[in-house]
Amino acid sequence: MDVVEVVPGFEQYAFTFGGVAPLRRVRPGTALRLWSDDAFCGALRAVTDLSSEKVDLRFVNPQTGPFYVEGAEPGDTLALHFVAMEPARDWGASAAIPFFGGLTGTDRVATLQEPLPDTTWIYELDRARNTVTFAAQHTDLRIDLPVEPMLGTVGVAPPGGEVRSSLVPERFGGNMDTPQMRAGTTCFLGVNVEGALFSVGDGHYRQGEGEACGTAVEGAMTTTLIVELIKGGAPVWPRLEDDTHWMTVGSSRPLEDAWRIGQVELVRWFGELYGLHAMDAYQLLSQIVEAPIANVVDANYSAVVKARKSLLPPSSAYGGLHDELRSRAASLL
Amino acid sequence: MDVVEVVPGFEQYAFTFGGVAPLRRVRPGTALRLWSDDAFCGALRAVTDLSSEKVDLRFVNPQTGPFYVEGAEPGDTLALHFVAMEPARDWGASAAIPFFGGLTGTDRVATLQEPLPDTTWIYELDRARNTVTFAAQHTDLRIDLPVEPMLGTVGVAPPGGEVRSSLVPERFGGNMDTPQMRAGTTCFLGVNVEGALFSVGDGHYRQGEGEACGTAVEGAMTTTLIVELIKGGAPVWPRLEDDTHWMTVGSSRPLEDAWRIGQVELVRWFGELYGLHAMDAYQLLSQIVEAPIANVVDANYSAVVKARKSLLPPSSAYGGLHDELRSRAASLL
Amino acid sequence: MDVVEVVPGFEQYAFTFGGVAPLRRVRPGTALRLWSDDAFCGALRAVTDLSSEKVDLRFVNPQTGPFYVEGAEPGDTLALHFVAMEPARDWGASAAIPFFGGLTGTDRVATLQEPLPDTTWIYELDRARNTVTFAAQHTDLRIDLPVEPMLGTVGVAPPGGEVRSSLVPERFGGNMDTPQMRAGTTCFLGVNVEGALFSVGDGHYRQGEGEACGTAVEGAMTTTLIVELIKGGAPVWPRLEDDTHWMTVGSSRPLEDAWRIGQVELVRWFGELYGLHAMDAYQLLSQIVEAPIANVVDANYSAVVKARKSLLPPSSAYGGLHDELRSRAASLL
Amino acid sequence: MDVVEVVPGFEQYAFTFGGVAPLRRVRPGTALRLWSDDAFCGALRAVTDLSSEKVDLRFVNPQTGPFYVEGAEPGDTLALHFVAMEPARDWGASAAIPFFGGLTGTDRVATLQEPLPDTTWIYELDRARNTVTFAAQHTDLRIDLPVEPMLGTVGVAPPGGEVRSSLVPERFGGNMDTPQMRAGTTCFLGVNVEGALFSVGDGHYRQGEGEACGTAVEGAMTTTLIVELIKGGAPVWPRLEDDTHWMTVGSSRPLEDAWRIGQVELVRWFGELYGLHAMDAYQLLSQIVEAPIANVVDANYSAVVKARKSLLPPSSAYGGLHDELRSRAASLL
Missing domain, CATH: 2.60.120.580 (Acetamidase/Formamidase-like domains)
Structure with missing residues (x-):
């Protein structure tokens, strides 16, 4: 490559x-x-x-x-x-x-x-x-x-x-x-x-x-x-994936609005990943997410909401693209 | 005991x-x-x-x-x-x-x-x-x-x-x-x-x-x-210690104010723990803390700010009380 | 008296x-x-x-x-x-x-x-x-x-x-x-x-x-x-009345939440005063209220939302108590 | 004209x-x-x-x-x-x-x-x-x-x-x-x-x-x-003047930050208008301003801070431009 x-x-x-x-x-x-x-x-x-x-x-x-x-x-x-x-x-x-x-x-x-x-x-x-x-x-x-x-x-x-x-x-x-x-x-x-x-x-x-x-x-x-x-499938707000977590990032002011945005985006994503109704995703995520603040200093503040894959059944986003990219990346290192 | x-x-x-x-x-x-x-x-x-x-x-x-x-x-x-x-x-x-x-x-x-x-x-x-x-x-x-x-x-x-x-x-x-x-x-x-x-x-x-x-x-x-x-030594806001982290908890609204409170309390604590000037503690903590949101649902919102001990030189708070309590606790389990 | x-x-x-x-x-x-x-x-x-x-x-x-x-x-x-x-x-x-x-x-x-x-x-x-x-x-x-x-x-x-x-x-x-x-x-x-x-x-x-x-x-x-x-009829949040205005006061942080509280309380009051559906009250008040900030310094911030009576059809709250008290007050001055 | x-x-x-x-x-x-x-x-x-x-x-x-x-x-x-x-x-x-x-x-x-x-x-x-x-x-x-x-x-x-x-x-x-x-x-x-x-x-x-x-x-x-x-003299934030008031408009989120911006801009303007030290302007404005909320719905929220001219000694901004424009405007009506 x-x-x-x-x-x-x-x-x-x-x-x-x-x-x-x-x-x-x-x-x-x-x-x-x-x-x-x-x-x-x-x-x-x-x-x-x-x-x-x-x-x-x-x-x-x-x-x-x-x-x-x-x-x-x-x-x-x-x-x-x-x-x-x-x-x-x-x-x-x-x-x-x-x-x-x-x-x-x-x-x-x-x-x-x-x-x-x-x-x-x-x-x-x-x-x-x-x-x-x-x-x-x-x-x-x-x-x-x-x-x-x-x-x-x-x-x-x-x-x-x-x-x-x-x-x-x-x-x-x-x-x-x-x-x-x-x-x-x-x-x-x-x-x-x-x-x-x-x-x-x-x-x-x-x-x-x-x-x-x-x-x-x-x-x-x-x-x-x-x-x-x-093609298609644009998330409303940024989504991140790594080997261990599904993540979203919300950015706004005040900081609670940044968090709300991230939390709602992850509810939305969990609807796609696990076929969960919004209320069930709301409930499940309430019990499992980590929510590290990203920044409280920029033009908007940012909050990350992330769910650990190991707590969840297997699923894949965007056709398993992350895993595939990990493989491709290995050839570059 | x-x-x-x-x-x-x-x-x-x-x-x-x-x-x-x-x-x-x-x-x-x-x-x-x-x-x-x-x-x-x-x-x-x-x-x-x-x-x-x-x-x-x-x-x-x-x-x-x-x-x-x-x-x-x-x-x-x-x-x-x-x-x-x-x-x-x-x-x-x-x-x-x-x-x-x-x-x-x-x-x-x-x-x-x-x-x-x-x-x-x-x-x-x-x-x-x-x-x-x-x-x-x-x-x-x-x-x-x-x-x-x-x-x-x-x-x-x-x-x-x-x-x-x-x-x-x-x-x-x-x-x-x-x-x-x-x-x-x-x-x-x-x-x-x-x-x-x-x-x-x-x-x-x-x-x-x-x-x-x-x-x-x-x-x-x-x-x-x-x-x-x-006796004495009351922290302004709650402080937590475990084997791995120094932590503070701020609670207010909006959420950025909860975070500010926690961050300032940890700056204050780092002054005590490491003799750091507030500007140096501000800088150091900016590069090392984790900042997990606690809640965005209560009468006040709460944010935790935590610094990993393993990144830092040894120090002890309140005369090493946490370690001593860990020992005492062991006898109870 | x-x-x-x-x-x-x-x-x-x-x-x-x-x-x-x-x-x-x-x-x-x-x-x-x-x-x-x-x-x-x-x-x-x-x-x-x-x-x-x-x-x-x-x-x-x-x-x-x-x-x-x-x-x-x-x-x-x-x-x-x-x-x-x-x-x-x-x-x-x-x-x-x-x-x-x-x-x-x-x-x-x-x-x-x-x-x-x-x-x-x-x-x-x-x-x-x-x-x-x-x-x-x-x-x-x-x-x-x-x-x-x-x-x-x-x-x-x-x-x-x-x-x-x-x-x-x-x-x-x-x-x-x-x-x-x-x-x-x-x-x-x-x-x-x-x-x-x-x-x-x-x-x-x-x-x-x-x-x-x-x-x-x-x-x-x-x-x-x-x-x-x-007896009865307790408003959820403070309401004020004078000869010219219906008013509510919301108090919280951040300031938009104080305002929201006052605005919703006035929607509620307009339901009582004018029999208005909440959506109609929401609309009407959007076009007529004054919204002076009260304080941005206290433990909660406060915002006032007020509607000018002269813009509105006659109505009375609490059985016309304000007007009656105005009369009684006159005898005290 | x-x-x-x-x-x-x-x-x-x-x-x-x-x-x-x-x-x-x-x-x-x-x-x-x-x-x-x-x-x-x-x-x-x-x-x-x-x-x-x-x-x-x-x-x-x-x-x-x-x-x-x-x-x-x-x-x-x-x-x-x-x-x-x-x-x-x-x-x-x-x-x-x-x-x-x-x-x-x-x-x-x-x-x-x-x-x-x-x-x-x-x-x-x-x-x-x-x-x-x-x-x-x-x-x-x-x-x-x-x-x-x-x-x-x-x-x-x-x-x-x-x-x-x-x-x-x-x-x-x-x-x-x-x-x-x-x-x-x-x-x-x-x-x-x-x-x-x-x-x-x-x-x-x-x-x-x-x-x-x-x-x-x-x-x-x-x-x-x-x-x-x-030429020159750009205000940091929008300023308004009419026949009765000196006004500023702050826009941000949360709403208290919009208000803070407007209030500070008016402190700054009062330094120019009346030669007031910032602490004196802060004090004086604390006792005289009106602070109507403008909007709590846009991408930023806006707050107006306004001081009634009739409470104050005569002054003029930008060489008395507003009064001059009022005169010119009269010829257009």
Whole structure:
């Protein structure tokens, strides 16, 4: 299986979902190896690089893409299977950007208080040990943490002619910022425009659930993925599948609405997977799901709802595509 | 180590935190084996028992307690270590109560729509296999699910002379409805009144995160716990510790505020545990926590924020009390 | 018509709804002239009196009451008609209390930022001109503002044995902090316990909608009101009537839920007043109501929904009680 | 003063802010008389026209525009002064669209309940009496209501290359759905792109605050307005001025965040108008503002915060532009 490599130049970065000409056309079945810059476009390289000085907030979360998937039409389902994610630099950066994040007033949670101190943390990557190192700024504490690569942002062009910032998580995917978006996961997104026009970016070498301070261990990433297309069957909201879980992601504000969206989408999916009446799916899921918060910091907040396959009878979605993609992926590794 | 057994009669059930005379006085260090009735006071025993007909919503979540802890004063910290939780009946019940739950209009999310159909599910318990069985009402699907016992409700009397329904999760604990409240967990609560006046109840044979439909697999429970008292050091919001995680629970509305509370309490705790400045704790936790939603259905919503100990340098809280209680608990099993 | 005067001593102040023995028993039809202290118990008397130093936040919003209304039973409707409200001191006080208010992080909107500067403003009262004077602290601006007296807090004992702080607005009324609670208004509250046990307090010499900084021009107040009782007919949430409007008050979080509650209660009331089907009431009210925010700072947020009588056919609530009370009130002035 | 008349054909309707080529270029100072279709593109003409059958929800809130304002650059302030709004048809329509509105589950407040009944109301216009008539569907009640024309939607192209649906209220204005957007009001919007690219639409013959059911008395409208441009000075969020009030509009979710945004923007404006320190403006506004909810049904919720000029010392914004525009407008009537 061939792998098409794409390393965009800065002038090719996309900063929106929709509104950008395709970077490249791909056929369903294509494997891509994509380099993506970090959320700050690489501007934070030392703890003395403050986000207020170095980061142009109009140009963050650069996307690699968009890719025009041949044959994709509105109502179809795009499947992106993540084969591998590898840190593409030897350090990641995180920052407490003034008036951005979950434990501070923001442009939305508008208060009159002073911002938190503009602070940058640099995480050195140890490839041999596969760790990044947290280094406290006010004490000597240093902690090595496992690298657990993920993509903050995976999305397609929105419907209705909208164009949205790459900071936004929505029905079309986007900046969902969930650690579930990692190697081994298949992401199903409804197609809204011809060609789907998907893009990826915002690599995280690791991230806690909630992404409390607003930024993860942000790092350039090399992502290997396989693109597939299912005619029809578009989910209303993003669905994820890995070897262990059925998952949905809801994004809105307040956070309970994000959760409601994810929960209803999983009720809907369980109707398809198990022929369950909505009330029975509502009941069953009430007793089995995990519900990790994804982010409480983006333009919408995101919540994941996930059901463990091992608790459930066997079933398959989209004709067993995830398992098939796992097999294909194995040949790439 | 002796264990004091308490099985309250119906007329001894408490339905509030605060406002009730102590059921019994206990000394710190006491082990208790407590029987608690299910959230419905045992009223739902068959799928034909509908909540609108059988459940008096003024009398739900019956509490076993309150217990007056000798020596406990406002500002102290009550520690409850859960040694064991065992289903006390051979079935659990769950219900979609009209206008109650996460995917329906409620008395707060007030809409003009008709309620969802009043439905009861009964989960038979198989003690040998340690499972409860989900039985769909609209199809033939039956699924055996592992019993994972937990308590929905653990709380003390509130401050300021308030008395709160046992449906409420708050700063004083209460109806937090998190699966983390299980055997092996130590729960730390700030003491607000002399004697602390804690109570427990609302046993769940299992529950998904979010408790979407509003009720878990509700069941009478026999809970073994050890009571300890730490002078001073009251946490602002409930803290939990088990062998693997440091945890906090925030409860409020909207859900992002519940999460904020939990996240800030864990920042505070990490200041104590690791001497971290708040900005460093904010950063570190942003990269490592798990943030499972507890419930999106109660009078306040609850979110858990938890940090895995294995990612962190060794530390101990409250003089290593959790580990000590684990040892003491071992002698009880 | 006689007027019973009540001036409580400090030791008689109530700080909760419920949980307090009646200050006095009154018969329906009684007129009361009640002195109430300001929200700070009079502790802020100069701009140098800072809330963090002078105010014990456990003892704010002192209530005058509770009053046991003879014959009041659960399910009945208490009507309180406000005849007059007169400032009882020559100054009012307002404060930006650290971590309290709408444009700051709070104990619920938990952030890590520094508090806003603890600041007190004193408003001198000019009885002749009926004004209070805003005096800026950072510039020389002084503005005379009309006195528009209102009560922040009017409530009864909650149901279910709950006891709630006098800072809480809820189904039982309480700290709704709406300027609509003024002379000329009749407030209808559902009775939850024998005797209703109502109290009033938290006088404001004036307040903007939203009560943004968390405190109004707080002042001791002399309130003249008439107590009436309607057997049965308890509204689900507080209803207000004055000569020009039908009004409801919803209180919850997030603010949209407070609004939903008020809007649904007015739909319900319009069913009674005009025999309207809920869908027709929903439609009609969508085109005619005013919806002023009451507060976005209390334990629950409150929203008022009000319909102008002059837009509507004549109708009367509770047997025309409001008009009758207006007549009776005239004899008291 | 000349007036440029624009009546777009259906194929010229815009359904987004941004992303559309200008309909026409205008010089600052131009007066426009604009015809706009109703929110349903005229599809609802009888009570038997149900929204689920007749309305294509991808094409609602048609905009008249966008207009390219010569000389407008990012950071400038666009002023639109509304001279007159006149119903352009003899009837208005309102509808309870399934899963849309404030008292129903929606795509965001996702529940599992059945939708409210799809219902359409037609309001006949009586030009002589200047009324529209509410006609109940389930009873015989008919109520004549004054026509109070307003525009739901007034906005410019968003920043950052975004394109947003005309259903969205945001920083760029848009679907704010506030009755304040009426003849006599000047609306100040920050310019984000060259030419500003403003458009208007979504005429309402009247609307209650909150727009509870999701639709007002929707009607085609002829709007006369004057376009002006102020170099620089872009407000962060929309500001409105009329003869009596200074106003701001915040839009977000949850509703408290919309309110916070509006309140902070008014604090900021009072700094400009009166030289007030933010803490003094916070205090003063806490005692004087009105805070009517605009809508609780759109993609973002909107809240208005307004301060009555008569309570305040004289001041003027943007060089007294509003007063000047009032004079110019007089010559057009």
